[in-house]
Amino acid sequence: xxxxxxxDALRELGNIGAAHAAxxxxxMLMSNIEMDVPEIYLIDISKVxxxxxxxxxxxxxxxxxxxxxxxGYVLLHIPKNSVIRLTNAMLGMTEMNRDLTEMDESxxxxxxxxxxxxxxxxxxxxxxxxxxxxxxxxxxxxxxxxFQSILATEGFxxxxxxxxxxxxxxxxxxxxxxxxxxxPNQPMLQDIIRMLEELMKST
Amino acid sequence: MSPGPGKDDEMVIVGIGDFCVGKMQMSSIGLxxxxxxxIFDKDKGIxxxxxxxxxxSQGRGERPGKFADTAVEALTRELVxxxxxxxxxVAKIAGGAAMFKTFSGNLNIGERxxxxxxxxxxxxxxxLAGEDTRGVTGRTMVYIPGNSxxxxxxxxxxxxxxx
Numbered sequence: 001x002x003x004x005x006x007x008d009a010l011r012e013l014g015n016i017g018a019a020h021a022a023x024x025x026x027x028m029l030m031s032n033i034e035m036d037v038p039e040i041y042l043i044d045i046s047k048v049x050x051x052x053x054x055x056x057x058x059x060x061x062x063x064x065x066x067x068x069x070x071x072g073y074v075l076l077h078i079p080k081n082s083v084i085r086l087t088n089a090m091l092g093m094t095e096m097n098r099d100l101t102e103m104d105e106s107x108x109x110x111x112x113x114x115x116x117x118x119x120x121x122x123x124x125x126x127x128x129x130x131x132x133x134x135x136x137x138x139x140x141x142x143x144x145x146x147f148q149s150i151l152a153t154e155g156f157x158x159x160x161x162x163x164x165x166x167x168x169x170x171x172x173x174x175x176x177x178x179x180x181x182x183x184p185n186q187p188m189l190q191d192i193i194r195m196l197e198e199l200m201k202s203t
Numbered sequence: 204m205s206p207g208p209g210k211d212d213e214m215v216i217v218g219i220g221d222f223c224v225g226k227m228q229m230s231s232i233g234l235x236x237x238x239x240x241x242i243f244d245k246d247k248g249i250x251x252x253x254x255x256x257x258x259x260s261q262g263r264g265e266r267p268g269k270f271a272d273t274a275v276e277a278l279t280r281e282l283v284x285x286x287x288x289x290x291x292x293v294a295k296i297a298g299g300a301a302m303f304k305t306f307s308g309n310l311n312i313g314e315r316x317x318x319x320x321x322x323x324x325x326x327x328x329x330x331l332a333g334e335d336t337r338g339v340t341g342r343t344m345v346y347i348p349g350n351s352x353x354x355x356x357x358x359x360x361x362x363x364x365x366x
Contacts (some may be wrong), residue, residue: 045218052233056359056361070243139339140359141340141359142340144232145300146302148219151256151295152237153312
């Protein structure tokens with residue numbers, strides 16, 4: 001489905017997007033953000049559970065629109081404990097032993113918007129197009145259940161393999177981890193690959 | 204995943220679109236709009252699980268566990284092949300949630316999955332003995348064939364129940 005060269009190009013694209021998202025997170029937390037090497041996975045749908053589990057986490061989801069075939073998603077994934085630390089860090093609180101509240105949800109939507117906009121602006125900028133996130137949808141649930149529900153939507157339902165981009169962003173100072181996932185459907189993936197190849201040819 | 208009996212002590216994770224039949228523990232983790240379908244023999248300690256993603260195979264033969272109609276058919280066939288009488292089979296289902304409502308292309312697939320699985324069970328004369336469906340949260344289900352058909356279900360908020 002993807003050649004090594006295409007994987008490298010996608011990884012680099014995601015790398016640039018994630019670096020911009022990391023910068024915004026760093027600004028908001030006033031702390032250093034470490035970013036790992038992004039991974040591109042080609043996964044059979046029956047193996048998705050090996051990559052995303054059922055451990056409760058916050059997921060901020062955006063559908064990708066703009067000058068690219070629609071139907072792909074970008075997701076910000078933050079484990080529950082990290083959500084509490086994140087809100088605490090932003091609001092100067094320390095109480096860890098609490099449930100998630102509306103305050104956390106507002107913080108998640110805000111952070112999701114800022115980070116994902118930065119991610120999409122940077123990737124779209126490299127491709128010389130415009131990509132826009134839909135309004136966010138927040139779920140605090142099992143990540144596999146959310147991914148699975150996306151895979152059953154129209155843009156994905158006919159395929160048995162998915163391409164998943166993932167990179168981890170974390171703050172050691174605040175002990176916060178998060179992941180950015182990019183889940184393009186087939187038409188979006190082909191558009192992006194084509195644009196990347198044109199870009200490589202012209203340089 | 205290849206169908207057929209496995210060792211008693213292993214736990215098989217039935218991934219999206221997969222199914223398995225045997226005496227081992229089986230689990231489908233993180234069911235959203237998907238249905239975890241269990242069909243078991245109420246007289247023998249054997250059963251099967253499918254992780255159904257879509258309502259209708261539209262004639263496709265590959266990945267029978269992925270679609271409601273072919274999943275019911277495949278589980279029934281494998282159980283009968285393993286020595287069960289069709290009249291002893293009963294079913295339980297979990298899942299079919301609607302996790303997000305704001306996105307396009309999501310024409311209530313969970314609800315359609317529930318209806319399609321029930322229709323397929325009816326077609327095969329398999330009674331539905333329990334369900335935990337709909338709602339807005341994901342579910343993980345575990346089935347232990349030796350445990351008289353009890354299925355445990357947990358949701359993201361930590362709630363656990365049995366059907």
